[in-house]
Amino acid sequence: MRGLAAGAAARLDTFVNEDRIALAVTGLSGAGKTVFITSLVNNLLALGRAAGQGRDTLPRLTAALRGPDGASRLRGVRVLAHDGALPAFDYAGKLASLSADTPAWPAPTRDMARISLAIDVERRGPLARRLAGPRRVRLDILDYPGEWLLDLPLLRHSFAAWSAEALALLRTPPRAAVAAPFLAFLAGLNPAGPADAVAIAQGHALYRAALRGCAAIGLRYLQPGRFLAAPAADDPPFLAFFPLEGRGATAGLLAGRFAAYQRHVRRTFFDTRFRRFDRQVMLVDLLSALHAGRAAFEDTARAVADIARGLREGWGGGLRADGLPLAHHVPSVLLGGRVVPRPIGRVAFVATKADHVPALRRENLRNLLRALAAPAAGGLAGPAVSYHAAAAVLATRDGTARIAGRAAEVVQGVVLGEAQARAFHVGDVPSGLPPDSFWSDSYFTLPVFRPPRIVADGSHGIPHLGLDIILAELIGDRL
Amino acid sequence: MSPDPRPAEPAPLRQQAPLLLEPEAGAPAVIDSGWQPPPLALRRPARTRLGWLAGGLATLLASWAGLAAITFVEDLFQRSPALGWAGVAGFGAGLAMLAVAAAGELRAWRGLARVDRLRRLLAGPDAAMPAMRAAARDWVAAVRPGLPEAEAVLAALDGAETAAALRALLRARVAAPLAQAAGRVGRQAALEGAALVAILPHPALDGVFAGLRGLRVIRQVAALYGLRPGTLASFALARRVVWTAAGTAGMDMLAQTMLDQVMTTVPGVRHLAAAIPGAGVAAVRLYRLAGITASACDPLPPA
Ligand SMILES: Nc1nc2c(ncn2[C@@H]2O[C@H](COP(=O)(O)OP(=O)(O)OP(=O)(O)O)[C@@H](O)[C@H]2O)c(=O)[nH]1
Ligand SMILES: [Mg+2]
Numbered sequence: 129m130r131g132l133a134a135g136a137a138a139r140l141d142t143f144v145n146e147d148r149i150a151l152a153v154t155g156l157s158g159a160g161k162t163v164f165i166t167s168l169v170n171n172l173l174a175l176g177r178a179a180g181q182g183r184d185t186l187p188r189l190t191a192a193l194r195g196p197d198g199a200s201r202l203r204g205v206r207v208l209a210h211d212g213a214l215p216a217f218d219y220a221g222k223l224a225s226l227s228a229d230t231p232a233w234p235a236p237t238r239d240m241a242r243i244s245l246a247i248d249v250e251r252r253g254p255l256a257r258r259l260a261g262p263r264r265v266r267l268d269i270l271d272y273p274g275e276w277l278l279d280l281p282l283l284r285h286s287f288a289a290w291s292a293e294a295l296a297l298l299r300t301p302p303r304a305a306v307a308a309p310f311l312a313f314l315a316g317l318n319p320a321g322p323a324d325a326v327a328i329a330q331g332h333a334l335y336r337a338a339l340r341g342c343a344a345i346g347l348r349y350l351q352p353g354r355f356l357a358a359p360a361a362d363d364p365p366f367l368a369f370f371p372l373e374g375r376g377a378t379a380g381l382l383a384g385r386f387a388a389y390q391r392h393v394r395r396t397f398f399d400t401r402f403r404r405f406d407r408q409v410m411l412v413d414l415l416s417a418l419h420a421g422r423a424a425f426e427d428t429a430r431a432v433a434d435i436a437r438g439l440r441e442g443w444g445g446g447l448r449a450d451g452l453p454l455a456h457h458v459p460s461v462l463l464g465g466r467v468v469p470r471p472i473g474r475v476a477f478v479a480t481k482a483d484h485v486p487a488l489r490r491e492n493l494r495n496l497l498r499a500l501a502a503p504a505a506g507g508l509a510g511p512a513v514s515y516h517a518a519a520a521v522l523a524t525r526d527g528t529a530r531i532a533g534r535a536a537e538v539v540q541g542v543v544l545g546e547a548q549a550r551a552f553h554v555g556d557v558p559s560g561l562p563p564d565s566f567w568s569d570s571y572f573t574l575p576v577f578r579p580p581r582i583v584a585d586g587s588h589g590i591p592h593l594g595l596d597i598i599l600a601e602l603i604g605d606r607l
Numbered sequence: 608m609s610p611d612p613r614p615a616e617p618a619p620l621r622q623q624a625p626l627l628l629e630p631e632a633g634a635p636a637v638i639d640s641g642w643q644p645p646p647l648a649l650r651r652p653a654r655t656r657l658g659w660l661a662g663g664l665a666t667l668l669a670s671w672a673g674l675a676a677i678t679f680v681e682d683l684f685q686r687s688p689a690l691g692w693a694g695v696a697g698f699g700a701g702l703a704m705l706a707v708a709a710a711g712e713l714r715a716w717r718g719l720a721r722v723d724r725l726r727r728l729l730a731g732p733d734a735a736m737p738a739m740r741a742a743a744r745d746w747v748a749a750v751r752p753g754l755p756e757a758e759a760v761l762a763a764l765d766g767a768e769t770a771a772a773l774r775a776l777l778r779a780r781v782a783a784p785l786a787q788a789a790g791r792v793g794r795q796a797a798l799e800g801a802a803l804v805a806i807l808p809h810p811a812l813d814g815v816f817a818g819l820r821g822l823r824v825i826r827q828v829a830a831l832y833g834l835r836p837g838t839l840a841s842f843a844l845a846r847r848v849v850w851t852a853a854g855t856a857g858m859d860m861l862a863q864t865m866l867d868q869v870m871t872t873v874p875g876v877r878h879l880a881a882a883i884p885g886a887g888v889a890a891v892r893l894y895r896l897a898g899i900t901a902s903a904c905d906p907l908p909p910a
Contacts, residue, residue: 184647548630555625591642
């Protein structure tokens with residue numbers, strides 16, 4: 129009775145004063161999720177520092193936050209004390225290494241981590257502002273290894289369907305060459321034969337090696353994502369599977385493990401996060417994909433389309449009685465986590481690392497992303513979808529250089545580990561799906577530029593390109 | 608990290624290929640992208656029309672009542688001087704009481720504003736030192752009744768050269784004793800709360816009682832901090848307390864550790880809590896409320 133009353137009071141406070149935005153930051157590995165989150169947190173904190181010390185690091189968001197009298201309605205931003213089971217996102221550590229004298233980019237993410245911000249804002253109406261005081265917007269952000277993302281589309285498939293798809297893909301170049309040992313092994317395996325533990329372990333190791341080989345040549349559509357990590361001694365036994373067509377004892381055993389893996393993903397990853405979010409940003413490292421050749425680009429396109437389709441149709445987590453996928457619902461705080469219909473409000477697709485592209489071509493990058501994602505995302509019923517080309521951390525400056533006697537738009541940046549700035553010419557960025565003539569055999573990895581100078585106490589924010597527009601677009605309406 | 612190995616002889620350059628050029632002579636070692644975000648002062652929004660509206664209405668009402676009173680007293684004088692004087696005395700007394708009440712409210716509002724101002728100043732840079740010291744002096748003077756060594760602190764204020772030193776001084780010699788006093792208020796209320804819950808005839812009354820006692824805790828603690836809230840200011844204060852609680856400490860309100868702590872600091876509560884369900888919870892809430900009110904009234908930024 130008393131506990132109930134106290135719970136009700138806490139919920140009432142949450143209901144009246146707090147609005148929760150669960151922001152899903154999605155993207156394949158290396159897309160820039162961790163950097164994006166670090167810069168977002170840093171710039172929001174710089175914006176919301178105590179009176180007189182804040183900096184307008186996110187002009188477009190500030191504009192969205194202007195009250196009727198022209199002053200910002202923002203009252204403050206702080207990182208909330210951590211609660212819950214997930215590990216805390218090590219924001220301070222990441223900022224420290226980015227802003228160090230010899231700066232370093234964050235290491236690839238190994239596990240899930242969460243950070244929550246409280247953004248205090250004045251209410252909009254004059255009456256509400258006077259009577260009810262400020263409002264708290266709680267922004268929950270999750271970081272995770274990008275490889276895991278492609279496990280979500282996996283949830284929709286049966287073992288047979290997945291095997292057919294995966295093997296068909298594996299038999300096309302350039303995968304076929306990398307996966308030759310595994311494909312040879314498959315040719316010698318009888319799916320109907322008795323399950324041979326040694327052969328299965330060997331098949332798993334070969335499949336895993338094939339996936340890692342594909343990753344090494346820039347391919348991105350690799351399932352299951354967890355196979356890309358180095359095999360560990362404590363890998364659960366159900367992890368040891370590989371795609372196999374046909375029926376029989378071996379196939380049956382593998383199908384069982386596949387199903388166990390699906391359950392595992394659903395429980396540890398999907399249920400903790402992907403079921404409940406109301407805003408989503410999908411980061412795509414389009415430039416790297418473009419330069420890694422046709423197969424890598426098509427892989428990225430496939431992944432983007434798959435994720436967008438998941439947004440539309442759900443992840444096979446089951447449909448609700450009203451026929452809408454679960455992903456379209458977020459729990460209401462008032463009902464204590466029960467799922468009530470509330471559509472995903474907004475989705476932003478972002479081509480990251482746009483600081484590798486001079487200003488004039490950024491629009492092309494954005495259009496290319498739109499061409500890629502729109503066919504799959506276009507069917508999204510509710511959410512407002514926006515497309516951006518942005519850099520969470522601006523590491524370059526626009527300039528011009530003479531290339532083969534002609535003046536060209538370039539960006540200037542210091543390659544990590546070098547002592548002097550160089551000009552980088554990004555080449556053609558098509559503004560729509562590239563024609564066949566675009567592709568050549570050359571393979572080019574994007575230079576890794578040294579992060580810019582960042583004031584270590586966080587008072588000046590992190591230089592960025594267009595982060596404010598993304599934020600204004602994504603959460604401006606809820607502030 | 609670098610382009611694919613290019614053939615030694617200059618190949619015809621395809622315009623579309625990405626290219627990382629060699630550094631030019633004198634190229635800088637660090638790129639300055641010209642990032643210089645302008646300062647952004649998060650000021651409180653300016654007063655709105657609502658204030659004028661309320662002011663206008665109040666002026667109308669006051670002048671109407673004043674004129675009516677004058678004509679009424681004139682009327683009385685015309686009947687008999689004695690009646691007239693009686694009327695003057697009555698109105699005068701009424702007006703005086705209103706004025707006292709209004710002054711009290713005004714003082715309380717000013718007190719709240721003073722806390723806000725000092726909080727802003729204390730969080731600010733060293734440059735504001737004189738203003739900071741003056742505001743601190745005001746605050747210490749206001750909390751003098753609850754502070755045994757107020758004079759010594761006032762003398763020590765002049766010795767503080769930097770904002771950090773001033774903050775440290777205020778924290779150690781003003782905020783700490785006040786917080787202790789608030790703790791005493793909380794323990795007293797906790798004991799009373801537990802005892803009262805024990806004798807209340809119906810559990811549904813617990814909440815009503817706890818609410819009333821809670822308001823008193825807020826006012827007692829506020830008084831300790833030099834704020835003597837009137838009725839209106841009490842509401843503003845209660846709102847602020849709720850806000851502070853929700854932002855900082857709301858979640859541990861009922862945590863087991865909290866319960867244990869109160870049980871050990873307020874001995875009487877333990878016996879009551881063991882015997883009567885709910886007594887412990889009421890006690891914890893009141894105790895906690897005192898602490899939260901104290902942090903809402905405390906102008907020092909968190910250490
Ligand atoms: N110049 C520049 N480089 C960026 C930017 N964002 C990301 N990068 C580069 O991309 C790399 C990968 O970024 P991360 O944020 O670690 O990528 P992630 O999506 O978290 O990757 P996983 O943790 O493996 O899933 C960084 O180490 C940077 O080198 C950007 O805005 N500008
Ligand atoms: Mg990461």
